Amino acid sequence: MPELPEVEITARRLDRALAGARVESALAPGMVTMKTYQPPLSALAERPVTAVRRIGKMPVVEFGDLALLVHLMSAGRLQLYDKRASLRDKASRLLIRLDDGRELRLREFGTRQRAWAKLLASEEVPQDETVATLGPEAWPPPSLEQLAAAVRQPRHLHPLLRDQRVIAGIGRSWVDEILWTARLSPFAKGTDLTEADVARLREACDERLGGAIAHYEEVIGDTVPDKLPMPLQVHRRPGTPCPRCGTTIEAVHYKDYVMCYCPEEQAGGRVYKDRRLSRLLK
Ligand SMILES: [Zn+2]
Numbered sequence: 001m002p003e004l005p006e007v008e009i010t011a012r013r014l015d016r017a018l019a020g021a022r023v024e025s026a027l028a029p030g031m032v033t034m035k036t037y038q039p040p041l042s043a044l045a046e047r048p049v050t051a052v053r054r055i056g057k058m059p060v061v062e063f064g065d066l067a068l069l070v071h072l073m074s075a076g077r078l079q080l081y082d083k084r085a086s087l088r089d090k091a092s093r094l095l096i097r098l099d100d101g102r103e104l105r106l107r108e109f110g111t112r113q114r115a116w117a118k119l120l121a122s123e124e125v126p127q128d129e130t131v132a133t134l135g136p137e138a139w140p141p142p143s144l145e146q147l148a149a150a151v152r153q154p155r156h157l158h159p160l161l162r163d164q165r166v167i168a169g170i171g172r173s174w175v176d177e178i179l180w181t182a183r184l185s186p187f188a189k190g191t192d193l194t195e196a197d198v199a200r201l202r203e204a205c206d207e208r209l210g211g212a213i214a215h216y217e218e219v220i221g222d223t224v225p226d227k228l229p230m231p232l233q234v235h236r237r238p239g240t241p242c243p244r245c246g247t248t249i250e251a252v253h254y255k256d257y258v259m260c261y262c263p264e265e266q267a268g269g270r271v272y273k274d275r276r277l278s279r280l281l282k
Pocket of ligand 1 (some may be wrong): 243264
């Protein structure tokens, strides 16, 4: 799933590529993709694309005083193509045809239709419930006071940091990286963090998310590939040595994702019980 750095580089590349482009027509082959009906998609015809930016993990495409707010969910991608999609392309959810022949396409891998978009008056974007309920942006990182106020909750850090209402932009990949960089246990509670812990967490958000964006800026050309070369160090790497201390990275498996951590530096030398393993052993 694209998280803050991946959506940021996508928005930057699209913003650059779409400067000066004008919409010819727009349509939504995804039957449940558009979550708004007024204004209709046809209102985009003949409008220029004025900017592409990001709010949390959501790309926003601006067309003057109208804005398309997109939620990619787990498998959506917003990409620019030189040619129009075949109408048989089952992954197409939303097609914005440009008058120079190119097409901005919201595609979704897999059979489930979960990605969505809303066409809103630009001034209404901040009040949309998905935007208004977001916590502070994870990058650039919030102030120490803002971050402390956001995370001081009696919940485990791993789900807490992935909760967009707490802090916006972090998902299942970068949460592992940020907690490892900050040397914090995924099972520590927000209320247990000391001031020094919050400071390390803030530093880790800046270093890892900002570092990923800088990495993408360097290695990605004009077009963002389907699979980004994510500069990960512990996520999806259980069984490999910790890049800092050499301890074997351990994992806890959940239904939809895997949590990776360094037992030595993040858990006081303990290996957490892996629910998948304990289920197998029953
Ligand atoms: Zn380590």
